[in-house]
Amino acid sequence: MSAPCMHPSCLLLLLLVVCRHAHTNLVSVTENTTVTTEPPVETLSPITPPVAPLTPLQTGQKSVVLTGENHTEKVEVVNPVTLNLECVWTGDNKRLPNITGYWTKDGKTIESSYSNTQLQNDRYYLRKEFSIMSEEDLGTYSCIFGPKAKVDFILAAPYLGEMRDKPIVSYVGDSVVMICKMDEKKSKPINWNWYKHNGTSKEKIEVDSPGHRYKITKDEKKTKLVVHNLTESDSGVYFCGAVYGIGTSMGHMQLRVITYFEPLKPFLGILVEVLVLVAVILLYEKTGSKKENQSGPEGNPDQTSNLSHGENAVADGHSGTARQRKV
């Protein structure tokens, strides 16, 4: 790794992760720090987190050295954890001996977090310990140096893999398969759940609901929801939830159930076009040939016969083996 830059205009950012207590899958670093277009994790209040097996509370630390004005760091949280966040700022050209720093969560200032930081080894340090116990504790934690510099730590359960942004289409009476996948590199969830949005809230889908139309399969890294015998009321937004110790990570997709009338419209349109073309061609021919018959038998535009006659004349134009093509 490259050496830290002392000059404020240097744009190098260092990541240091130190696991105090060696637990795998404790706090994982998301590799993609440039992606900021991932959908935010939706927090679910009505759903109670499952009772996780009692494990000694894990701790972790994330440290970011900031040399510019701001930086965003994604932190993946799987289980309840005590997280030490550290921001190290190389400062600006003023080099004040003391500056105030504070922390915010989701934009709201944490009152007790105001502190004065001193310039140490040509850097300013802000540290704070946070208890991330449940879904409410997830969010964006920011350390702010005076009015100048900021580091955002986005704490979230593992994001689900790529979701189709276009609606899934299916027909009335047909079946549909909806899939949610968790990235291979991320931790596997404890459980999977499926929900359907019924206009006001998400309703959990149970497999033994009347009609036995739903079938849910759960693998480690993916889950499938199969809905049989679709009706138009099955259209809507569906959610899959990957359950972790810290909470549930949601993904959503839209289902559109259509009737056969939808593709039938362009289908019939094209059929009509074909019939019209054929009718026009045949009619044109009929009137064309009528005119020709009236003006007397002349050479036809179709000269296909000439060539074969010409060539057959070489051998024997009226050979008995030649066949006549029916008109």
Add this chain to the structure above:
Amino acid sequence: TILEGPDGGWGWVLVAALFVCNTLVFGLMRVFGIFFVEFVHYFGESAQAISWISSIGVATQQFFSTVGAALGNAYGARVVVMAGGFLTGLGLILASQATAVFHLYLTMGVITGLGWGLVFAPMMATVMAHFTRRRTMALGLSLSSIGLSAFAYNPLFQLLIESYTWRGALLIAGALAFNIIPCGALIGPQKHSVVSSYMALSVLLERPYITLVLATSFMNAGFFVPYIHLVALGRGARFSDYQAAFLVSSAGIADIVGRLFSGWFTDLGYFRMIHVLTTWAMLLGLSIALLPVSTLTGSYLVVTVASVLYGFCSGALTALPFSILPQIVGVGRVMGALGLLQMLESGAGLLGTPLSGYLRDITGEFFISFLVAGSFLLVAGLILTTQPHFFSRTDPPLPPKHPLDL
């Protein structure tokens, strides 16, 4: 003696009709790839099981080309093409109702394949019959739709599948395929015409035809390799995905230019068609072999130039094996000979791409496969030089009527 015959007029209308037919035959064949993903997801079957749908369709089309030719000779191209169009559409419409992959084999594979087989040979033969001096140009134009349609169909069918799922998309594809019917109707009423044979099996006994079949088989084996593997070759040479894709696009554009040039040049008549065909085959072979060599330079410009050369030669060649047929078998047997040719050369075509894939698997890259493909075309050119009267300055007389005609 120069054949005095028709050129243009209604023939150009038929060129347009053949253009449309080719999009609905070969263009649709190329779109199967988009449905592939949908079928794997919906039916949960293996990639190989789904791949069979397309293989059956293509194989059926090629095999039944002879049947199409025979029926066209017996009953007239018009009826046969219209019937073929109906079957093509019917197969796709039935496929939209499939509940098992096996249904797709029968509908998209057999029924649609049969429809396609009935369309190609009679339609091509009819166009050929309407041209003498401008034949190569006419055929080149009508065959150019294949590449263009694959290009246009991809986004179209992507949209159709997203709006209506594969079922709706197949339904609409079936309706689209019905457009073959008015194309066939344009052929016009068939006159009393003397056809010397239905399937023209007698051509199999003639050396000129056999030489042509052998040569085109080799051509088929090498022809499609760059078409399919050019992108992979580009990526292997460390070009970006877009750069590699652009190689194919530039080859495609050069293809159209080459096609037009070749049509114009051949039809000028300065050279015997057999010589022109042999020259383009050899040039194409060289340009295919040049492609992997050009990647050794590491320069994207050099590889693009090589791709353009390949595209140009490829387009220049395509129509010629067809347009030379009347000279070799006589106009009366063109339809049958065409059907047979399709069927016989298809085997080589089926082997060509897997062979290049195999060579890539054992050598780790496409270098050897391209060289082999290029050499196939050079061999094809050499075979053509064994054509009787190859080295004479004028075209030989047509073969005498064979008493053993079927």
